[in-house]
Amino acid sequence: MHYAPKPEVPERNTSTVCAELGILPETLNKFVRADLFTLPTRRQGSWLVWSDKDTERLRQLIEWRRSNPLLTIIAPLPAPPTPTTEPPKQKQHRTTKPKPQRAPKPQRLGAGITTTEYRGKQFTVTQLAQHLNMPRRTVSERLTRHGWDANKAFTTPNRKTGSQPRQFVFQGQPATIAQLAERFGIALNTVTYRLKKHDFDCDKAFADKID
Structure with a gap:
């Protein structure tokens, strides 16, 4: 009676790789269903043959999974995130409306x-x-x-009640400060300033006003 020889077990198959990396075959199946891992394609009989490259890919995936313990595997899962740098958001400055200018009061x-x-x-x-x-x-x-x-307020000199306005001589004629201011169209204090400057000589004080 002859017995058929048992198929030769490859050096690395799915079971040995899971045992080597410390995971259950069910965990590997979750990675495959979630499109996170692709099984090797080389076969030996009914066994999948794992190369060193395939084993290293699975090891990196397990390390990434352990570094994200809060991540739940639900098919399909996204690929491991890659670091990105986003430009800082610029603060928006509020524009202040100009206050309406009020018209000046008279x-x-x-x-x-x-x-x-x-x-x-x-x-x-x-x-x-x-x-x-x-x-x-x-x-x-x-x-x-x-x-x-x-017109009256600035041609009438300030004086005490009962006193007479002081008179000066201009071109031989008597004239008060108010009369001089009225004649030349200038203010009373301007007339007084000119008279004091020229020692109350009206002809000298108003020489530039005479045609």
């Missing part, structure tokens, strides 16, 4: 007056003070003290 001379007429022109307090070369506060006080218009 300056009030007092008693609801916004402008006043002086020698045929309209002026605000600031403009009139600059035109007369006087402090703004002085201009505002003169306009509101007696309720005068600008």
Whole structure:
């Protein structure tokens, strides 16, 4: 009676590789179903023959699987992640809307007056003070003290009750500071400044005004 010889077992088959790497054949089957591993194609009878390259591929897969213990194998699984560098996200700066500019409020001379007429022109307090070369506060006080218009307020000199305005001689004729200011169209303090500068000599003080 003759017996058929038993098939020769290859040096490395699936069972020996799983035992060598410390995994169960069921674990290898999960890797295959999840498309993470491809079995070798060389056969010897009904046994798969594993080369060193095939064994090394499986070993690397097992090490990657152990480094990701929270990963559950559900077919199909993605390939092991490759490190990528993403550019840092740039912060978006908020754009601030420009605040609407309010129109400037008209300056009030007092008693609801916004402008006043002086020698045929309209002026605000600031403009009139600059035109007369006087402090703004002085201009505002003169306009509101007696309720005068600008023409009267800046041609009437300040003096005590009962006193007479001082007179000077200009081209042989007497003239007050208010009359000189009215004649040359300048402010009262400008007339006073010129007179003091030329020792109250009207002809010298206003020589440039004489045609």
